[in-house]
Amino acid sequence: xxxxxxxxxxxxxxxxxxxxxxxxxxxxxxxxxxxxxxxxxxxxxxxxxxxxxxxxxxxxxxxxxxxxxxxxxxxxxxxxxxxxxxxxxxxxxxxxxxxxxxxxxxxxxxxxxxxxxxxxxxxxxxxxxxxxxxxxxxxxxxxxxxxxxxxxxxxx
Amino acid sequence: xxxxxxxxxxxxxxxxxxxxxxxxxxxxxxxxxxxxxxxxxxxxxxxxxxxxxxxxxxxxxxxxxxxxxxxxxxxxxxxxxxxxxxxxxxxxxxxxxxxxxxxxxxxxxxxxxxxxxxxxxxxxxxxxxxxxxxxxxxxxxxxxxxxxxxxxxxxxxxxxxxxxxxxxxxxxxxxxxxxxxxxxxxxxxxxxxxxxxxxxxxxxxxxxxxxxxxxxxxxxxxxxxxxxxxxxxxxxxxxxxxxxxxxxxxxxxxxxxxxxxxxxxxxxxxxxxxxxxxxxxxxxxxxxxxxxxxxxxxxxxxxxxxxxxxxxxxxxxxxxxxxxxxxxxxxxxxxxxxxxxxxxxxxxxxxxxxxxxxxxxxxxxxxxxxxxxxxxxxxxxxxxxxxxxxxxxxxxxxxxxxxxxxxxx
Numbered sequence: 001x002x003x004x005x006x007x008x009x010x011x012x013x014x015x016x017x018x019x020x021x022x023x024x025x026x027x028x029x030x031x032x033x034x035x036x037x038x039x040x041x042x043x044x045x046x047x048x049x050x051x052x053x054x055x056x057x058x059x060x061x062x063x064x065x066x067x068x069x070x071x072x073x074x075x076x077x078x079x080x081x082x083x084x085x086x087x088x089x090x091x092x093x094x095x096x097x098x099x100x101x102x103x104x105x106x107x108x109x110x111x112x113x114x115x116x117x118x119x120x121x122x123x124x125x126x127x128x129x130x131x132x133x134x135x136x137x138x139x140x141x142x143x144x145x146x147x148x149x150x151x152x153x154x155x156x
Numbered sequence: 157x158x159x160x161x162x163x164x165x166x167x168x169x170x171x172x173x174x175x176x177x178x179x180x181x182x183x184x185x186x187x188x189x190x191x192x193x194x195x196x197x198x199x200x201x202x203x204x205x206x207x208x209x210x211x212x213x214x215x216x217x218x219x220x221x222x223x224x225x226x227x228x229x230x231x232x233x234x235x236x237x238x239x240x241x242x243x244x245x246x247x248x249x250x251x252x253x254x255x256x257x258x259x260x261x262x263x264x265x266x267x268x269x270x271x272x273x274x275x276x277x278x279x280x281x282x283x284x285x286x287x288x289x290x291x292x293x294x295x296x297x298x299x300x301x302x303x304x305x306x307x308x309x310x311x312x313x314x315x316x317x318x319x320x321x322x323x324x325x326x327x328x329x330x331x332x333x334x335x336x337x338x339x340x341x342x343x344x345x346x347x348x349x350x351x352x353x354x355x356x357x358x359x360x361x362x363x364x365x366x367x368x369x370x371x372x373x374x375x376x377x378x379x380x381x382x383x384x385x386x387x388x389x390x391x392x393x394x395x396x397x398x399x400x401x402x403x404x405x406x407x408x409x410x411x412x413x414x415x416x417x418x419x420x421x422x423x424x425x426x427x428x429x430x431x432x433x434x435x436x437x438x439x440x441x442x443x444x445x446x447x448x449x450x451x452x453x454x455x456x457x458x459x460x461x462x463x464x465x466x467x468x469x470x471x472x473x474x475x476x477x478x479x480x481x482x483x484x485x486x487x488x489x490x491x492x493x494x495x496x497x498x499x500x501x502x503x504x505x506x507x508x509x510x511x512x513x514x515x516x517x518x519x520x521x522x523x524x525x526x527x528x529x530x531x532x533x534x535x536x537x538x539x540x541x542x543x544x545x546x547x548x549x550x551x552x553x554x555x556x557x558x559x560x561x562x563x564x565x
Contacts, residue, residue, distance in 0.1 A: 062192030072311060075189045093189055094393075097404040098307040099182030101389030126397035 165335030172329035174298030208261030216265035217499020236263035238326035245319035269495035277341040289423025300412035376539035378508030383516030414470025438475025439540035446533020486550035
Protein backbone atom coordinates (compact mmCIF):
# COMPACT_ATOMS: atom_id res chain seq x y z
CA UNK A 1 0.00 0.00 0.00
CA UNK A 2 2.73 2.44 1.03
CA UNK A 3 4.82 1.53 -2.01
CA UNK A 4 1.88 2.16 -4.29
CA UNK A 5 1.42 5.58 -2.72
CA UNK A 6 5.12 6.41 -3.14
CA UNK A 7 5.01 5.30 -6.76
CA UNK A 8 1.97 7.45 -7.46
CA UNK A 9 3.54 10.44 -5.73
CA UNK A 10 6.74 10.01 -7.71
CA UNK A 11 4.90 9.85 -11.02
CA UNK A 12 2.59 12.76 -10.30
CA UNK A 13 5.07 15.64 -10.67
CA UNK A 14 6.22 14.22 -13.97
CA UNK A 15 2.66 14.02 -15.22
CA UNK A 16 1.80 17.53 -14.19
CA UNK A 17 5.11 19.31 -14.56
CA UNK A 18 4.54 20.48 -18.09
CA UNK A 19 1.22 22.25 -17.37
CA UNK A 20 1.73 26.00 -16.88
CA UNK A 21 0.99 27.25 -13.36
CA UNK A 22 -0.29 30.80 -13.94
CA UNK A 23 -0.49 32.66 -17.22
CA UNK A 24 1.21 35.83 -16.08
CA UNK A 25 0.18 38.95 -17.95
CA UNK A 26 3.59 38.94 -19.57
CA UNK A 27 5.11 41.66 -21.65
CA UNK A 28 5.01 40.78 -25.36
CA UNK A 29 8.62 39.63 -25.61
CA UNK A 30 9.54 37.13 -28.29
CA UNK A 31 11.79 34.40 -26.89
CA UNK A 32 14.87 33.68 -28.93
CA UNK A 33 14.33 30.63 -31.16
CA UNK A 34 17.44 28.42 -31.36
CA UNK A 35 18.26 28.26 -35.04
CA UNK A 36 19.03 24.73 -36.24
CA UNK A 37 20.76 25.72 -39.47
CA UNK A 38 23.30 27.49 -37.29
CA UNK A 39 26.26 27.63 -39.67
CA UNK A 40 24.61 29.97 -42.22
CA UNK A 41 22.59 32.35 -39.88
CA UNK A 42 24.16 34.66 -37.32
CA UNK A 43 22.95 34.08 -33.71
CA UNK A 44 19.83 36.22 -33.06
CA UNK A 45 20.13 39.08 -30.57
CA UNK A 46 18.89 38.50 -26.97
CA UNK A 47 15.21 39.20 -26.22
CA UNK A 48 14.18 42.81 -25.71
CA UNK A 49 12.49 43.96 -22.56
CA UNK A 50 9.31 45.90 -21.77
CA UNK A 51 8.02 46.57 -18.28
CA UNK A 52 4.27 46.98 -17.81
CA UNK A 53 2.66 48.30 -14.63
CA UNK A 54 0.73 45.56 -12.84
CA UNK A 55 -2.28 47.75 -12.25
CA UNK A 56 -3.93 47.79 -15.63
CA UNK A 57 -3.54 44.07 -16.45
CA UNK A 58 -5.75 41.11 -15.63
CA UNK A 59 -5.08 37.43 -15.08
CA UNK A 60 -7.79 35.56 -16.92
CA UNK A 61 -7.63 31.80 -16.48
CA UNK A 62 -9.47 30.56 -13.40
CA UNK A 63 -10.62 34.04 -12.47
CA UNK A 64 -14.11 34.72 -11.16
CA UNK A 65 -16.60 36.35 -13.49
CA UNK A 66 -19.25 38.48 -11.85
CA UNK A 67 -22.64 39.59 -13.05
CA UNK A 68 -23.88 43.17 -13.02
CA UNK A 69 -24.84 42.86 -9.34
CA UNK A 70 -21.30 41.90 -8.37
CA UNK A 71 -22.08 38.24 -7.56
CA UNK A 72 -19.69 35.57 -8.85
CA UNK A 73 -21.48 33.50 -11.50
CA UNK A 74 -18.68 31.70 -13.35
CA UNK A 75 -14.95 31.05 -13.72
CA UNK A 76 -12.97 31.53 -16.93
CA UNK A 77 -11.68 28.17 -18.06
CA UNK A 78 -10.23 28.91 -21.48
CA UNK A 79 -9.74 31.59 -24.12
CA UNK A 80 -10.28 31.12 -27.83
CA UNK A 81 -8.21 33.28 -30.18
CA UNK A 82 -8.30 33.45 -33.95
CA UNK A 83 -5.31 33.21 -36.29
CA UNK A 84 -4.59 36.91 -36.01
CA UNK A 85 -4.15 36.41 -32.28
CA UNK A 86 -7.31 38.33 -31.40
CA UNK A 87 -9.40 36.84 -28.57
CA UNK A 88 -12.83 35.84 -29.91
CA UNK A 89 -14.41 34.02 -26.97
CA UNK A 90 -14.02 32.99 -23.36
CA UNK A 91 -15.11 29.56 -22.17
CA UNK A 92 -16.78 29.79 -18.77
CA UNK A 93 -17.80 27.25 -16.15
CA UNK A 94 -21.17 28.78 -15.36
CA UNK A 95 -23.65 28.45 -12.55
CA UNK A 96 -24.13 25.66 -10.05
CA UNK A 97 -24.24 25.41 -6.27
CA UNK A 98 -21.40 23.82 -4.31
CA UNK A 99 -20.12 22.47 -7.60
CA UNK A 100 -23.35 20.70 -8.55
CA UNK A 101 -25.02 21.69 -11.83
CA UNK A 102 -22.20 23.65 -13.49
CA UNK A 103 -22.32 24.12 -17.26
CA UNK A 104 -19.64 25.06 -19.74
CA UNK A 105 -20.61 27.83 -22.17
CA UNK A 106 -18.71 30.07 -24.57
CA UNK A 107 -19.32 33.82 -24.51
CA UNK A 108 -18.13 36.32 -27.07
CA UNK A 109 -15.17 38.44 -26.00
CA UNK A 110 -17.14 41.72 -26.12
CA UNK A 111 -19.52 40.31 -23.48
CA UNK A 112 -16.74 40.59 -20.88
CA UNK A 113 -15.58 43.85 -19.39
CA UNK A 114 -12.42 44.26 -17.33
CA UNK A 115 -12.31 46.84 -14.58
CA UNK A 116 -10.94 47.46 -11.12
CA UNK A 117 -13.60 45.22 -9.59
CA UNK A 118 -12.64 42.25 -11.77
CA UNK A 119 -14.16 40.61 -14.81
CA UNK A 120 -17.84 41.31 -15.48
CA UNK A 121 -20.21 39.44 -17.74
CA UNK A 122 -22.75 41.56 -19.56
CA UNK A 123 -25.34 38.76 -19.75
CA UNK A 124 -27.78 37.75 -17.02
CA UNK A 125 -28.82 34.24 -16.07
CA UNK A 126 -32.21 34.75 -17.66
CA UNK A 127 -30.57 35.76 -20.92
CA UNK A 128 -28.49 32.57 -20.88
CA UNK A 129 -31.48 30.31 -20.27
CA UNK A 130 -31.43 27.23 -22.51
CA UNK A 131 -28.16 28.29 -24.09
CA UNK A 132 -26.36 25.27 -25.62
CA UNK A 133 -23.20 24.04 -23.95
CA UNK A 134 -19.66 24.34 -25.24
CA UNK A 135 -18.36 21.03 -26.58
CA UNK A 136 -14.80 20.20 -27.59
CA UNK A 137 -14.25 19.52 -31.26
CA UNK A 138 -17.57 20.94 -32.41
CA UNK A 139 -18.45 24.36 -33.79
CA UNK A 140 -18.59 26.87 -31.01
CA UNK A 141 -21.84 28.65 -30.22
CA UNK A 142 -21.03 32.04 -28.73
CA UNK A 143 -23.29 33.98 -26.43
CA UNK A 144 -23.51 37.56 -27.68
CA UNK A 145 -24.87 40.57 -25.85
CA UNK A 146 -28.19 41.30 -27.63
CA UNK A 147 -27.00 44.61 -29.05
CA UNK A 148 -23.83 43.18 -30.63
CA UNK A 149 -23.66 41.90 -34.17
CA UNK A 150 -21.57 38.80 -34.97
CA UNK A 151 -18.08 39.81 -36.14
CA UNK A 152 -17.48 38.50 -39.68
CA UNK A 153 -14.34 36.41 -39.76
CA UNK A 154 -12.71 33.26 -41.02
CA UNK A 155 -14.31 31.16 -38.29
CA UNK A 156 -17.92 32.03 -39.19
CA UNK B 157 -26.70 -0.56 28.86
CA UNK B 158 -24.97 2.36 27.19
CA UNK B 159 -25.27 5.80 28.71
CA UNK B 160 -27.14 8.75 27.23
CA UNK B 161 -23.85 10.58 26.92
CA UNK B 162 -22.37 7.97 24.62
CA UNK B 163 -25.48 7.92 22.46
CA UNK B 164 -25.51 11.71 22.23
CA UNK B 165 -21.81 11.63 21.43
CA UNK B 166 -22.42 9.22 18.58
CA UNK B 167 -25.27 11.41 17.29
CA UNK B 168 -23.00 14.46 17.31
CA UNK B 169 -20.17 12.48 15.71
CA UNK B 170 -22.40 11.52 12.78
CA UNK B 171 -23.57 15.13 12.45
CA UNK B 172 -20.12 16.69 12.35
CA UNK B 173 -18.52 14.00 10.21
CA UNK B 174 -21.21 14.64 7.58
CA UNK B 175 -20.36 18.36 7.82
CA UNK B 176 -16.68 17.63 7.30
CA UNK B 177 -17.28 15.39 4.29
CA UNK B 178 -19.59 17.82 2.47
CA UNK B 179 -16.83 20.04 1.14
CA UNK B 180 -15.02 17.15 -0.53
CA UNK B 181 -17.59 16.55 -3.25
CA UNK B 182 -17.86 18.28 -6.64
CA UNK B 183 -16.76 21.53 -5.01
CA UNK B 184 -13.10 20.51 -5.13
CA UNK B 185 -13.26 20.86 -8.92
CA UNK B 186 -14.62 24.41 -8.59
CA UNK B 187 -11.88 25.33 -6.12
CA UNK B 188 -9.11 23.96 -8.33
CA UNK B 189 -10.57 25.81 -11.34
CA UNK B 190 -10.24 29.08 -9.45
CA UNK B 191 -6.60 28.18 -8.87
CA UNK B 192 -6.16 28.05 -12.65
CA UNK B 193 -5.76 24.27 -12.84
CA UNK B 194 -6.51 22.84 -16.27
CA UNK B 195 -9.28 20.32 -16.78
CA UNK B 196 -6.78 17.50 -17.29
CA UNK B 197 -5.00 18.25 -14.03
CA UNK B 198 -8.29 18.46 -12.11
CA UNK B 199 -9.49 15.20 -13.64
CA UNK B 200 -6.25 13.48 -12.65
CA UNK B 201 -6.41 14.69 -9.05
CA UNK B 202 -10.06 13.73 -8.58
CA UNK B 203 -9.59 10.35 -10.25
CA UNK B 204 -6.70 9.64 -7.93
CA UNK B 205 -8.93 10.39 -4.97
CA UNK B 206 -11.68 8.13 -6.26
CA UNK B 207 -9.23 5.36 -7.09
CA UNK B 208 -7.59 5.54 -3.66
CA UNK B 209 -10.98 5.39 -1.99
CA UNK B 210 -11.96 2.32 -3.99
CA UNK B 211 -8.68 0.49 -3.47
CA UNK B 212 -8.70 1.26 0.26
CA UNK B 213 -12.23 0.08 1.01
CA UNK B 214 -11.43 -3.56 1.67
CA UNK B 215 -7.98 -3.14 3.32
CA UNK B 216 -9.32 -0.35 5.55
CA UNK B 217 -12.21 -2.57 6.59
CA UNK B 218 -9.80 -5.36 7.47
CA UNK B 219 -7.64 -2.88 9.37
CA UNK B 220 -10.57 -1.64 11.48
CA UNK B 221 -11.54 -5.25 12.22
CA UNK B 222 -8.03 -5.95 13.45
CA UNK B 223 -7.82 -2.87 15.66
CA UNK B 224 -9.13 -3.23 19.18
CA UNK B 225 -9.49 0.48 19.85
CA UNK B 226 -11.92 1.74 17.23
CA UNK B 227 -12.15 5.15 18.89
CA UNK B 228 -8.46 5.75 18.37
CA UNK B 229 -8.72 4.73 14.72
CA UNK B 230 -11.60 7.17 14.24
CA UNK B 231 -9.57 9.87 15.97
CA UNK B 232 -6.60 9.44 13.62
CA UNK B 233 -8.87 9.26 10.58
CA UNK B 234 -10.58 12.54 11.54
CA UNK B 235 -7.20 14.24 11.98
CA UNK B 236 -6.13 12.97 8.55
CA UNK B 237 -9.26 14.37 6.91
CA UNK B 238 -8.76 17.73 8.63
CA UNK B 239 -5.15 17.71 7.42
CA UNK B 240 -6.23 17.05 3.84
CA UNK B 241 -8.66 19.99 4.03
CA UNK B 242 -5.82 22.23 5.27
CA UNK B 243 -3.55 21.03 2.47
CA UNK B 244 -6.19 21.94 -0.08
CA UNK B 245 -6.75 25.38 1.43
CA UNK B 246 -3.09 26.29 1.92
CA UNK B 247 -1.22 24.62 -0.96
CA UNK B 248 -3.26 24.35 -4.16
CA UNK B 249 -0.29 22.89 -6.08
CA UNK B 250 -0.10 19.45 -7.70
CA UNK B 251 1.81 17.49 -5.09
CA UNK B 252 -0.01 18.69 -1.95
CA UNK B 253 -3.41 18.32 -3.63
CA UNK B 254 -2.63 14.76 -4.74
CA UNK B 255 -1.46 13.96 -1.23
CA UNK B 256 -4.65 15.50 0.17
CA UNK B 257 -6.83 13.42 -2.16
CA UNK B 258 -5.05 10.17 -1.29
CA UNK B 259 -5.12 10.95 2.43
CA UNK B 260 -8.79 11.84 2.34
CA UNK B 261 -9.69 8.72 0.37
CA UNK B 262 -7.99 6.36 2.78
CA UNK B 263 -9.12 8.16 5.94
CA UNK B 264 -12.77 8.15 4.82
CA UNK B 265 -12.57 4.41 4.23
CA UNK B 266 -11.37 3.96 7.81
CA UNK B 267 -13.78 6.42 9.42
CA UNK B 268 -17.06 5.05 8.04
CA UNK B 269 -16.57 1.47 9.28
CA UNK B 270 -15.31 2.84 12.62
CA UNK B 271 -18.56 4.69 13.18
CA UNK B 272 -20.60 1.60 12.29
CA UNK B 273 -18.42 -0.55 14.56
CA UNK B 274 -18.85 1.91 17.44
CA UNK B 275 -22.61 1.78 16.90
CA UNK B 276 -22.56 -2.01 17.03
CA UNK B 277 -20.41 -2.02 20.15
CA UNK B 278 -22.71 0.47 21.80
CA UNK B 279 -26.05 -1.31 21.36
CA UNK B 280 -25.36 -4.86 20.25
CA UNK B 281 -27.23 -6.61 17.46
CA UNK B 282 -30.67 -6.46 19.01
CA UNK B 283 -31.28 -2.71 18.73
CA UNK B 284 -28.83 -2.05 15.90
CA UNK B 285 -31.45 -1.15 13.28
CA UNK B 286 -32.78 1.80 15.17
CA UNK B 287 -29.34 3.02 16.23
CA UNK B 288 -28.22 2.96 12.58
CA UNK B 289 -31.39 4.86 11.74
CA UNK B 290 -30.36 7.54 14.21
CA UNK B 291 -26.88 7.63 12.67
CA UNK B 292 -28.42 8.24 9.27
CA UNK B 293 -30.72 10.93 10.69
CA UNK B 294 -27.92 12.98 12.22
CA UNK B 295 -25.66 12.49 9.22
CA UNK B 296 -28.43 13.77 6.95
CA UNK B 297 -29.05 16.81 9.16
CA UNK B 298 -25.34 17.55 9.14
CA UNK B 299 -25.17 17.14 5.38
CA UNK B 300 -28.18 19.38 4.75
CA UNK B 301 -26.96 22.23 6.96
CA UNK B 302 -23.39 21.94 5.72
CA UNK B 303 -24.50 21.96 2.07
CA UNK B 304 -26.40 25.19 2.62
CA UNK B 305 -23.71 26.92 4.67
CA UNK B 306 -20.75 25.82 2.57
CA UNK B 307 -22.54 26.70 -0.65
CA UNK B 308 -23.06 30.23 0.63
CA UNK B 309 -19.51 30.47 1.98
CA UNK B 310 -18.10 29.24 -1.33
CA UNK B 311 -20.06 31.84 -3.28
CA UNK B 312 -19.86 34.88 -1.06
CA UNK B 313 -16.58 34.48 0.83
CA UNK B 314 -13.98 32.45 -1.08
CA UNK B 315 -13.69 28.86 -2.33
CA UNK B 316 -10.70 28.24 -0.04
CA UNK B 317 -12.85 29.28 2.93
CA UNK B 318 -14.91 26.11 2.49
CA UNK B 319 -11.86 24.00 3.29
CA UNK B 320 -10.87 26.16 6.25
CA UNK B 321 -14.40 25.64 7.58
CA UNK B 322 -14.07 21.91 6.95
CA UNK B 323 -10.85 21.72 8.97
CA UNK B 324 -12.48 23.76 11.73
CA UNK B 325 -15.46 21.38 11.91
CA UNK B 326 -13.08 18.53 12.74
CA UNK B 327 -12.80 20.00 16.25
CA UNK B 328 -16.41 19.36 17.32
CA UNK B 329 -16.15 15.93 15.68
CA UNK B 330 -13.21 15.03 17.90
CA UNK B 331 -15.06 16.33 20.95
CA UNK B 332 -18.09 14.21 20.05
CA UNK B 333 -15.82 11.19 19.67
CA UNK B 334 -14.36 11.85 23.11
CA UNK B 335 -17.88 11.89 24.59
CA UNK B 336 -18.38 8.22 23.71
CA UNK B 337 -17.36 6.40 26.84
CA UNK B 338 -15.12 3.34 26.32
CA UNK B 339 -16.92 1.52 29.15
CA UNK B 340 -20.08 1.51 27.06
CA UNK B 341 -18.46 -0.20 24.09
CA UNK B 342 -18.97 -3.65 25.51
CA UNK B 343 -22.11 -4.94 23.85
CA UNK B 344 -21.98 -8.66 23.21
CA UNK B 345 -21.86 -9.04 19.47
CA UNK B 346 -21.18 -12.77 19.37
CA UNK B 347 -17.82 -12.21 17.73
CA UNK B 348 -15.25 -14.93 18.26
CA UNK B 349 -11.90 -13.97 19.77
CA UNK B 350 -8.92 -13.20 17.55
CA UNK B 351 -9.41 -11.88 14.00
CA UNK B 352 -8.44 -14.34 11.30
CA UNK B 353 -6.03 -13.55 8.46
CA UNK B 354 -7.39 -11.15 5.89
CA UNK B 355 -6.98 -13.55 2.96
CA UNK B 356 -9.03 -16.34 4.50
CA UNK B 357 -11.55 -13.86 5.85
CA UNK B 358 -12.22 -12.21 2.51
CA UNK B 359 -12.55 -15.49 0.65
CA UNK B 360 -14.99 -16.81 3.27
CA UNK B 361 -17.02 -13.62 2.96
CA UNK B 362 -17.21 -13.81 -0.80
CA UNK B 363 -18.58 -17.33 -0.61
CA UNK B 364 -21.62 -16.20 1.34
CA UNK B 365 -24.59 -15.83 -0.98
CA UNK B 366 -26.20 -13.08 1.03
CA UNK B 367 -23.06 -10.96 0.88
CA UNK B 368 -22.59 -11.41 -2.86
CA UNK B 369 -26.22 -10.61 -3.63
CA UNK B 370 -26.31 -7.55 -1.40
CA UNK B 371 -23.01 -6.29 -2.82
CA UNK B 372 -24.56 -6.61 -6.29
CA UNK B 373 -27.60 -4.68 -5.03
CA UNK B 374 -25.33 -1.93 -3.67
CA UNK B 375 -23.56 -1.73 -7.02
CA UNK B 376 -26.80 -1.53 -9.00
CA UNK B 377 -28.23 0.98 -6.53
CA UNK B 378 -25.42 3.49 -6.93
CA UNK B 379 -25.19 2.76 -10.66
CA UNK B 380 -28.79 3.94 -10.84
CA UNK B 381 -28.74 6.64 -8.19
CA UNK B 382 -25.44 8.50 -8.45
CA UNK B 383 -25.93 10.22 -11.80
CA UNK B 384 -29.56 11.24 -11.30
CA UNK B 385 -28.82 14.34 -9.24
CA UNK B 386 -26.03 15.78 -11.48
CA UNK B 387 -28.16 15.21 -14.58
CA UNK B 388 -31.17 16.86 -12.96
CA UNK B 389 -29.03 19.74 -11.69
CA UNK B 390 -27.59 20.33 -15.16
CA UNK B 391 -31.16 20.47 -16.47
CA UNK B 392 -32.04 23.00 -13.75
CA UNK B 393 -29.10 25.25 -14.61
CA UNK B 394 -30.09 25.13 -18.24
CA UNK B 395 -33.75 26.05 -17.91
CA UNK B 396 -33.98 28.07 -14.72
CA UNK B 397 -32.95 31.69 -14.79
CA UNK B 398 -32.07 33.69 -11.72
CA UNK B 399 -33.38 31.16 -9.23
CA UNK B 400 -31.21 28.27 -10.52
CA UNK B 401 -28.90 28.27 -7.50
CA UNK B 402 -31.84 28.24 -5.12
CA UNK B 403 -33.42 25.29 -6.89
CA UNK B 404 -30.21 23.28 -6.87
CA UNK B 405 -29.71 24.04 -3.18
CA UNK B 406 -33.26 22.77 -2.58
CA UNK B 407 -32.47 19.63 -4.63
CA UNK B 408 -29.48 18.99 -2.36
CA UNK B 409 -31.17 19.77 0.94
CA UNK B 410 -34.65 18.24 0.54
CA UNK B 411 -33.51 14.59 0.24
CA UNK B 412 -31.33 15.07 3.31
CA UNK B 413 -34.31 16.35 5.26
CA UNK B 414 -36.35 13.35 4.13
CA UNK B 415 -33.55 11.02 5.25
CA UNK B 416 -33.38 12.81 8.60
CA UNK B 417 -37.11 12.38 9.01
CA UNK B 418 -37.58 8.73 8.13
CA UNK B 419 -34.31 6.91 8.92
CA UNK B 420 -35.12 5.75 12.46
CA UNK B 421 -38.52 4.60 11.17
CA UNK B 422 -36.75 2.59 8.43
CA UNK B 423 -34.58 0.98 11.11
CA UNK B 424 -37.65 0.07 13.18
CA UNK B 425 -39.42 -1.37 10.14
CA UNK B 426 -36.40 -3.51 9.40
CA UNK B 427 -36.54 -4.91 12.93
CA UNK B 428 -40.29 -5.49 12.89
CA UNK B 429 -41.04 -6.62 9.34
CA UNK B 430 -37.73 -7.97 8.15
CA UNK B 431 -34.91 -6.66 5.99
CA UNK B 432 -36.15 -7.87 2.61
CA UNK B 433 -39.44 -5.99 2.70
CA UNK B 434 -37.74 -2.73 3.55
CA UNK B 435 -35.05 -3.19 0.89
CA UNK B 436 -37.39 -4.13 -1.94
CA UNK B 437 -39.80 -1.27 -1.24
CA UNK B 438 -37.05 1.27 -0.63
CA UNK B 439 -35.26 0.33 -3.84
CA UNK B 440 -38.50 0.76 -5.80
CA UNK B 441 -38.14 4.51 -5.24
CA UNK B 442 -35.33 4.44 -7.81
CA UNK B 443 -37.25 3.38 -10.93
CA UNK B 444 -40.11 5.65 -9.87
CA UNK B 445 -37.73 8.58 -9.60
CA UNK B 446 -36.09 7.75 -12.94
CA UNK B 447 -39.48 7.69 -14.64
CA UNK B 448 -40.62 10.97 -13.05
CA UNK B 449 -37.35 12.72 -13.90
CA UNK B 450 -37.62 11.56 -17.51
CA UNK B 451 -41.14 13.04 -17.68
CA UNK B 452 -40.43 16.26 -15.78
CA UNK B 453 -37.29 16.82 -17.81
CA UNK B 454 -39.43 17.71 -20.78
CA UNK B 455 -41.37 20.33 -18.81
CA UNK B 456 -38.99 23.20 -19.27
CA UNK B 457 -41.20 25.60 -17.33
CA UNK B 458 -41.37 23.59 -14.12
CA UNK B 459 -37.89 23.28 -12.62
CA UNK B 460 -39.45 23.17 -9.15
CA UNK B 461 -41.01 19.82 -10.00
CA UNK B 462 -37.46 18.43 -10.02
CA UNK B 463 -37.19 19.40 -6.38
CA UNK B 464 -40.28 17.40 -5.46
CA UNK B 465 -38.96 14.35 -7.28
CA UNK B 466 -35.79 14.65 -5.21
CA UNK B 467 -37.87 13.69 -2.17
CA UNK B 468 -37.78 10.16 -3.60
CA UNK B 469 -33.99 10.44 -3.52
CA UNK B 470 -34.35 10.80 0.24
CA UNK B 471 -36.42 7.63 0.48
CA UNK B 472 -33.92 5.46 -1.37
CA UNK B 473 -30.93 7.07 0.34
CA UNK B 474 -32.46 6.42 3.77
CA UNK B 475 -33.05 2.79 2.81
CA UNK B 476 -29.46 2.16 1.74
CA UNK B 477 -27.97 4.31 4.49
CA UNK B 478 -29.66 2.33 7.24
CA UNK B 479 -29.72 -1.13 5.65
CA UNK B 480 -26.14 -1.34 4.39
CA UNK B 481 -24.47 -1.51 7.83
CA UNK B 482 -27.41 -3.51 9.19
CA UNK B 483 -27.05 -6.20 6.51
CA UNK B 484 -23.29 -6.25 7.06
CA UNK B 485 -23.86 -6.85 10.76
CA UNK B 486 -26.44 -9.58 10.09
CA UNK B 487 -24.34 -11.37 7.48
CA UNK B 488 -21.17 -11.41 9.62
CA UNK B 489 -22.86 -12.61 12.79
CA UNK B 490 -20.53 -14.80 14.82
CA UNK B 491 -17.34 -13.64 13.14
CA UNK B 492 -15.09 -10.63 13.50
CA UNK B 493 -15.44 -9.51 9.90
CA UNK B 494 -18.08 -6.77 10.19
CA UNK B 495 -15.81 -4.00 8.93
CA UNK B 496 -14.34 -6.12 6.16
CA UNK B 497 -17.87 -6.74 4.93
CA UNK B 498 -18.55 -2.99 5.11
CA UNK B 499 -15.45 -2.50 3.00
CA UNK B 500 -16.73 -4.93 0.38
CA UNK B 501 -20.10 -3.15 0.22
CA UNK B 502 -18.33 0.21 0.11
CA UNK B 503 -16.28 -0.97 -2.84
CA UNK B 504 -19.45 -2.02 -4.68
CA UNK B 505 -20.95 1.40 -3.98
CA UNK B 506 -17.79 3.14 -5.23
CA UNK B 507 -17.70 1.13 -8.45
CA UNK B 508 -21.38 1.81 -9.12
CA UNK B 509 -20.97 5.51 -8.52
CA UNK B 510 -18.00 5.88 -10.83
CA UNK B 511 -19.64 3.96 -13.65
CA UNK B 512 -22.93 5.78 -13.17
CA UNK B 513 -21.74 9.24 -14.17
CA UNK B 514 -19.78 7.86 -17.12
CA UNK B 515 -22.75 5.84 -18.33
CA UNK B 516 -25.19 8.71 -17.91
CA UNK B 517 -22.83 11.08 -19.71
CA UNK B 518 -22.51 8.73 -22.67
CA UNK B 519 -26.24 8.06 -22.98
CA UNK B 520 -27.11 11.75 -22.62
CA UNK B 521 -24.70 12.75 -25.34
CA UNK B 522 -25.97 9.98 -27.56
CA UNK B 523 -29.74 9.96 -27.00
CA UNK B 524 -30.66 12.82 -24.66
CA UNK B 525 -31.26 13.05 -20.95
CA UNK B 526 -34.80 11.63 -20.89
CA UNK B 527 -33.45 8.31 -22.17
CA UNK B 528 -30.62 8.50 -19.64
CA UNK B 529 -33.09 8.93 -16.78
CA UNK B 530 -35.20 6.06 -18.06
CA UNK B 531 -32.13 3.82 -18.30
CA UNK B 532 -31.08 4.69 -14.74
CA UNK B 533 -34.62 3.92 -13.60
CA UNK B 534 -34.54 0.50 -15.28
CA UNK B 535 -31.25 -0.30 -13.51
CA UNK B 536 -32.94 0.65 -10.24
CA UNK B 537 -35.79 -1.71 -11.05
CA UNK B 538 -33.25 -4.46 -11.63
CA UNK B 539 -31.78 -3.75 -8.21
CA UNK B 540 -35.18 -4.09 -6.56
CA UNK B 541 -35.92 -7.33 -8.43
CA UNK B 542 -32.55 -8.78 -7.43
CA UNK B 543 -33.27 -8.01 -3.79
CA UNK B 544 -36.71 -9.59 -4.06
CA UNK B 545 -35.63 -12.75 -5.82
CA UNK B 546 -32.18 -13.56 -4.46
CA UNK B 547 -31.61 -11.90 -1.11
CA UNK B 548 -32.02 -14.08 2.00
CA UNK B 549 -33.85 -12.70 5.04
CA UNK B 550 -31.28 -12.02 7.74
CA UNK B 551 -33.33 -10.72 10.63
CA UNK B 552 -32.55 -12.55 13.88
CA UNK B 553 -35.44 -14.92 14.68
CA UNK B 554 -36.89 -13.12 17.70
CA UNK B 555 -37.70 -9.45 17.05
CA UNK B 556 -36.72 -7.21 19.99
CA UNK B 557 -39.43 -6.06 22.40
CA UNK B 558 -40.83 -2.77 21.18
CA UNK B 559 -39.00 0.07 22.90
CA UNK B 560 -35.81 -1.85 23.67
CA UNK B 561 -33.72 0.99 22.32
CA UNK B 562 -35.88 3.62 24.06
CA UNK B 563 -35.15 1.88 27.37
CA UNK B 564 -31.45 1.91 26.55
CA UNK B 565 -31.55 5.64 25.98
